[in-house]
Amino acid sequence: MAEIILNVEVRDGAGTGNARATRRAGKVPGVLYGGGKAPVNIAVKANEFRKSLYTGKLLGHLVTLQYGEEKQSVIAKAVQFHPVTDEPVHFDLYRVDEHQLIKIEVPVHFKNHETSVGLKKGGTLEVIRHTVELACPADKIPEELVIDLAGHDIGDVIRISEVKLPEGVKPAMDRDFVIANVKASSAAQSDAGDTTA
Structure with a gap:
């Protein structure tokens, strides 16, 4: 099972008024959807939700949702934040089976900048995609x-x-797309232009 467990309670109503009342009660409202079932309005205690969110393993990861004795695997799809306080104000969870094939965005990071021949020559790394959408089993989502x-x-x-x-992970798009390229910096290009002139 997943590392994070969200203890939720079901909210009775929906809409802005109900969500505000939930936040006033010290909880973060959310919606659980997917899995061929009707959406369910839920809430999590705000301090528990923040703690889970700030681990960095909530969004885009398999999480266990607990309601009483019942447990279910979900993926946190989105979290909305207050524009001033930056506190979470709403979240969306998606029901999944642990081995279900899903599509999810995964961040791209680069290593060994200092040993890149092109970067040593004064080139720059132009990142085209900061994230890549992958198709993978829900229990095998790569961190990055x-x-x-x-x-x-x-x-x-x-x-x-x-x-x-x-293993078991592939790009969601069926083509060989570009993630990044190493290109000559504008300073290096102008130096080359000066020497040829």
């Missing part, structure tokens, strides 16, 4: 995709086909 820049030179294009994905 890490791309090694070692050996990449100016002009190199980094495509999804170069990324080693975990």
Whole structure:
């Protein structure tokens, strides 16, 4: 099962007034949907929700939802924040089976900037996609995709086909899309133009 357990209670009503009353009671309102069942209005104690949210393992991860003795696997799809206080004001959870194939956005990170040939020459890393949508079983969602820049030179294009994905995980799009490229910086290009003139 998942690392995070959200203890929820079912809310009676829906709408803005009910959500405000829930927040005044020290809870964060939310909606549980998906899995071929009707949406259910739920709430979690605000302090428990913040604690789970700030672990960094709530959004986009498999989470256990607990209602009394009943447990269910869910994925937190979205959290809305107050524009001034930055407190969570609403969340959406999606029902899933642990082994169900889902599509989810995963962040992309890069390593070995200092050993990249192109970056050493003064090139810059142009990131085209900061996240990549993957199709994977709900219990095998990768935390991140890490791309090694070692050996990449100016002009190199980094495509999804170069990324080693975990077993059972594949890109949601059926094409070899670009994630990033190493390009010559404008300063390096102007220096090259000066030497040829």
